[in-house]
Amino acid sequence: MAEKPSIHGLVADFDSPERLMGAIKAARKAGYSKMEAYTPFPIHGIDDAMGAKQSNLGYFVVCGGAVGMTIAILLQWWTGAVAYPLVIAGKPFFSFEPSIPIIFELTVLFSAFVAVFGMIAMNGLPRLYHPIFNYSGHKAITDDRFVLIIEASDREFDATATRDFLAAQGADKLELIEA
Amino acid sequence: MAELSQTVDMKERLSPALTTGRTPSYHDVTEAVSIVSEVATHRNWYIALAITSSITGMMGLMIAYLVATGVGVWGNNGPVGWGWDITNFVFWIGIGHAGTLISAILFLFRQKWRTSINRFAEAMTLFAVACAAVYPGIHVGRPWRAYWLFPIPNEFLDLWQNFRSPLLWDVFAVSTYGTVSALFWYVGLIPDLATIRDRATTTGRQIAYGIASLGWRGSATHWKHYEKAYMILAGLSTPLVLSVHTIVSFDFAVSIVPGWHTTIFPPYFVAGAIFSGFAMVVTLMVIARWIYKVEHLVTITHLDNMNKVILATGTIVGYAYATEMFISWYSGNPYEKYAFMNRAMGPYAWAYWTMVSCNVISPQFFWFRSLRRNLPFMFVISIVVNIGMWFERFVIIATSLHRDYLPSAWGYFRPTFVDICTFFGTFGLFLTLFVFFTRFLPIIAMSEVKGMLSATAHEKHYLDEAVAASEGKEHVGAAH
Numbered sequence: 163m164a165e166k167p168s169i170h171g172l173v174a175d176f177d178s179p180e181r182l183m184g185a186i187k188a189a190r191k192a193g194y195s196k197m198e199a200y201t202p203f204p205i206h207g208i209d210d211a212m213g214a215k216q217s218n219l220g221y222f223v224v225c226g227g228a229v230g231m232t233i234a235i236l237l238q239w240w241t242g243a244v245a246y247p248l249v250i251a252g253k254p255f256f257s258f259e260p261s262i263p264i265i266f267e268l269t270v271l272f273s274a275f276v277a278v279f280g281m282i283a284m285n286g287l288p289r290l291y292h293p294i295f296n297y298s299g300h301k302a303i304t305d306d307r308f309v310l311i312i313e314a315s316d317r318e319f320d321a322t323a324t325r326d327f328l329a330a331q332g333a334d335k336l337e338l339i340e341a
Numbered sequence: 342m343a344e345l346s347q348t349v350d351m352k353e354r355l356s357p358a359l360t361t362g363r364t365p366s367y368h369d370v371t372e373a374v375s376i377v378s379e380v381a382t383h384r385n386w387y388i389a390l391a392i393t394s395s396i397t398g399m400m401g402l403m404i405a406y407l408v409a410t411g412v413g414v415w416g417n418n419g420p421v422g423w424g425w426d427i428t429n430f431v432f433w434i435g436i437g438h439a440g441t442l443i444s445a446i447l448f449l450f451r452q453k454w455r456t457s458i459n460r461f462a463e464a465m466t467l468f469a470v471a472c473a474a475v476y477p478g479i480h481v482g483r484p485w486r487a488y489w490l491f492p493i494p495n496e497f498l499d500l501w502q503n504f505r506s507p508l509l510w511d512v513f514a515v516s517t518y519g520t521v522s523a524l525f526w527y528v529g530l531i532p533d534l535a536t537i538r539d540r541a542t543t544t545g546r547q548i549a550y551g552i553a554s555l556g557w558r559g560s561a562t563h564w565k566h567y568e569k570a571y572m573i574l575a576g577l578s579t580p581l582v583l584s585v586h587t588i589v590s591f592d593f594a595v596s597i598v599p600g601w602h603t604t605i606f607p608p609y610f611v612a613g614a615i616f617s618g619f620a621m622v623v624t625l626m627v628i629a630r631w632i633y634k635v636e637h638l639v640t641i642t643h644l645d646n647m648n649k650v651i652l653a654t655g656t657i658v659g660y661a662y663a664t665e666m667f668i669s670w671y672s673g674n675p676y677e678k679y680a681f682m683n684r685a686m687g688p689y690a691w692a693y694w695t696m697v698s699c700n701v702i703s704p705q706f707f708w709f710r711s712l713r714r715n716l717p718f719m720f721v722i723s724i725v726v727n728i729g730m731w732f733e734r735f736v737i738i739a740t741s742l743h744r745d746y747l748p749s750a751w752g753y754f755r756p757t758f759v760d761i762c763t764f765f766g767t768f769g770l771f772l773t774l775f776v777f778f779t780r781f782l783p784i785i786a787m788s789e790v791k792g793m794l795s796a797t798a799h800e801k802h803y804l805d806e807a808v809a810a811s812e813g814k815e816h817v818g819a820a821h
Contacts, residue, residue, distance in 0.1 A: 179795055202367060202536070203792035204564035212561060217569040237492060241501035253505055263510035263588050267517040270581050274521045274574060278528055281570035285563045288555040301539035303559050304532065306367035306791075 170293035170341040171196075171313040172324050174333035179205045182308035185331035186211045189312060192327060196316035200294060200309040222280045223273050230272025234265040296339040311339075364798075365637065367791045374785045375537055377633050386780060393772040400475070400766020403759050408484050414759045420745045421738075421754040426480040428734045429764050431589055433473035433771075434515065435730065438582055438611070439618025440466025441522060444529070445578035448571075453797075454646055456789040457638045460533075461629065462622050463526045464784075468774040469621075470519040472767040477512070491516075507591035514588040521581055525574045528567070531557050532788040586610040593737065600680035600741030603668065609661035616654035616700070617730035619647050623723040627716055629779065638785055641714050648713040651726060655704030658733075662697065676746070684740040688753055692736050699729025 176182045182199060189197060190213060199208060209216070243255035253260075282288070294300050294311065303309055310333075312324055325336055365373070407414050417424040440462040447455040478487040489495070490512045492502055502509050534554035541547040557563065590606035623644060630639040669681035685693050703725045706712050713719065739754045778784070 199561040200559050201561070201564065202371075202559060203532075203788040203795065204568050205561075205792075206796070208561050209565050214561065214565060217566045219566055219569045220573065223573050238504045241492060242504050246499070246501040248503070250503055250505060260505045263507075263584070263591070264504060264513045266580075266584060267510075267513040270577050270584075271517045271520060274524050274577050277570045277573045277577070278524045281528070281566045282555065284566045285557075287557065288552075290556060292556070292558055294558055294560075304536040304539045304557075305371045 168341055169314040169321075170296070170339050171311045171316075171319070172321070172328065173294075173297045173299075173335075173337045173339055174310045174312075174328035174331065175299055175335040175337075176308040176310070176332065177306075177334055179308055181332050182310055183208065183211055185310050185328065185333070188331055189310070189327070193318045194312050194316050194324075196313040196319075198311050198313070200300075200303045200311070202304055202306055202308075205308075217284070219277065219280050219284060223277045226276030226280075227269045227273035230268040230270070231265055233272070234268035235261065237268075238264060293339055293341050297337055299335060299337075314341075364794065367794065370638070370785075370787055370790050370794070371536055371540075373635060373638065374533075374783045374787050374790075375540055377779065377784065378537060378781055379540070379542075382780070386776070390773065390776050393769050393776055396766055396769025397773050398769075400763055400769060403763040403766060404475070404479055407479060407759060407763070412480065412482055414757060416754055416756045416760050418752065418754075420750050420752050421742045423738050423742065424754050425735075425756050425760040425764060426476045427592075428731070428738050429767065430473050430476035430480075431734045432617070432731050433469045433476075433767065434518075434589055435586060435610075435614035435617045435734075436621045436727075437466040437469035437473070437518075437522070437618060438586060438614035439622050440464070440469075441518075441525075441578050441582040442615055442618070443622070444525060445575040445582065448575045449579060453793050454643055456793045457635075457785050458622065458626060458643055458647075459789070460526075460529060460786045461626065461784050462618075463522065463529065464775070464778050464782075465618075465622060465625065466522045467519070467526055468771050468778075469618075470515070470522060471774065472771050473515065474519065475763075475767060475770070477515070507588065507595045510588045511592055514585045518581060518585045521574070521578060525578055528570060528574060529786055529789075530782065531555060532559060532567070533783040533786060535559065536787055537783065583611055586614045593741075598741050599674070599676040600684065600737070603665065605661055605664055605668070609658070609665075612654050612657040612661065613700075613730060613733060616651060616658055616704075617727055619650045619654065620723040620726035620730070623647050623651070623719055624727070625775070627720045627723075629784065633779065633784060635785060638790065641716075644716075644719060645710075645713045648707045648719055648722075651723070652704050652707040652713075655700060655707075655726065659697075659701035662701065680741060683744060684736060687740065687744070689736060689740045689743070692732050693740070696729050696732040696736050699725050700733060703729065 174185060176185065179201065182201065183205065186197070186199060186208065190211065195213070197212060199205075199212065201208070238261045239256045247255045294303075294309075297309070299307060300309075310328070312319060312328070318324075321338065328336055415424060415426065417426070440459075443455050443462040444459045444466075448459075477490070478484055481487055481490070490502075490509075531554055534550050535557035538547060538550035538554050541550055587607040587610065590610035593601035594603060594606040596602060626639060626644065626647075630636050666681055666685075669677045672678075683689075703722050706718070706722060743754055744751045
């Protein structure tokens with residue numbers, strides 16, 4: 163194991179999503195694999211271009227929904243038929259028809275919780291520090307800049323060669339950032 | 342040639358004017374939206390806050406009086422056990438529905454024009470649900486026991502709720518709706534809060550917006566999970582919003598009271614909710630886009646589209662009134678028939694015909710394009726529609742209850758000053774929340790508008806190429 167590099171990577175700053183996409187495609191072609199893009203809004207097709215896998219948040223949400231549904235069924239059955247059976251208007255203690263609204267609501271509620279907190283967790287948030295904050299222009303990312311980082315841990319990474327490569331992709335600004 | 346002109350036409354349709362004037366740059370969008378929360382607080386803001394919070398304070402006093410004295414301070418009395426409390430509850434819940442429709446359903450239908458109004462409309466949903474939530478808690482008689490609405494184990498009584506009752510379904514539907522709307526809204530806010538954090542010039546703002554944005558960096562990985570979560574939430578909210586007013590309508594429809602016991606209630610309530618909600622969005626948007634100078638982002642086309650939705654849903658509501666009347670005759674049930682005759686010609690006829698003129702007749706003006714694009718006109722109509730929708734709930738509740746089967750149990754509901762002041766106070770709460778929202782949070786979803794500008798530019802480029810290619814082909818054809 164090599165010791166942790168003190169350089170996080172090389173930042174290339176672009177002025178449009180098209181330039182950024184071009185650079186990502188070129189970098190993949192040139193053999194770089196450890197990269198990350200930072201953009202003010204989601205860019206269609208960027209995951210495919212970077213070779214990133216699809217988000218698997220959906221599977222967790224389905225599980226969350228199933229848990230919500232189970233809780234709703236058990237809650238209504240147990241309270242109505244076991245813990246506190248009470249005849250009301252001659253209706254059965256438990257049946258599915260009147261239970262559907264609450265089954266539906268709790269399924270949605272649990273799914274939504276998993277979708278939101280799952281997304282936050284999968285993004286590793288909340289997080290106070292990240293190397294990208296060392297980039298002098300990082301504050302413009304949430305405004306109108308499109309940034310590509312090729313990480314120093316990439317096998318192909320070479321401070322000079324990578325700099326020349328990214329400059330050729332039309333980057334307006336290049337900067338080495340600390341980890 | 343026909344093919345060519347179709348392509349050009351499609352270009353117009355694919356890219357309706359999202360913005361007016363010069364296409365703004367990404368930075369222009371950031372600037373126009375963020376500046377609202379960055380400039381020094383205007384004196385008028387304090388004046389607005391003073392007015393709205395005083396009205397909210399009055400609501401607080403009314404509620405305190407109610408709690409201290411009892412529900413007798415309201416006009417509710419046999420046979421009208423549900424009065425303004427439930428009317429106002431249903432009214433506010435309905436208002437909220439437009440926000441979810443804009444944020445979720447129009448998102449799934451890829452309606453791009455929603456992007457510059459969705460944040461505002463979602464905020465409206467949350468605040469409307471907050472106003473609605475005032476009522477179930479205080480109308481139960483002993484508000485300090487309101488938590489008994491929820492299935493929380495209680496040792497000393499050892500009771501459980503009756504899950505076969507639509508009133509309990511309502512508790513679950515409304516609390517789920519409030520929670521999911523808040524989550525959806527917050528998820529949409531995260532990237533924009535990060536934008537404001539990065540523009541912050543003081544440490545206080547940096548810390549406040551830094552915490553609120555959770556350290557959002559806008560990396561491709563972030564956006565990947567974010568977009569997935571947003572899509573899932575839209576998918577969940579769509580059936581949810583339809584279920585909420587359906588279940589609210591079950592409060593009535595599942596009972597056996599003539600005038601309530603009808604199967605048309607769920608779709609009719611949902612259409613009415615969207616109708617009133619869109620009207621409220623128009624009312625607020627006409628003012629907000631002017632105050633905050635975002636007329637180029639929330640264009641007259643947006644308002645035009647919303648007015649079309651008002652026209653469509655208003656017509657559905659009118660159709661539902663007609664169906665109700667028809668069925669009361671066609672069912673052959675004398676009680677049903679009496680309930681509806683009494684509604685239209687009994688002591689509450691004034692309320693019924695106010696409802697019909699506001700809800701059925703007034704939106705019909707929106708068949709005319711010039712009226713749909715006329716700001717003062719739509720402002721007036723949007724208020725008229727909400728007056729009408731309030732009356733709809735009042736008519737449904739009061740007219741169905743006030744004449745029981747025996748004439749000895751007949752009565753007439755009159756609101757007391759506590760009823761009136763509490764309802765007026767909920768508007769104070771609604772507006773106070775808005776005053777805070779527009780001051781501290783981005784009222785337009787910046788990242789979404791930027792994404793849409795980028796996609797539109799991309800699309801134009803693609804279509805320009807397609808047009809150029811087909812023109813080229815014609816040239817080739819001509820050469821042959």
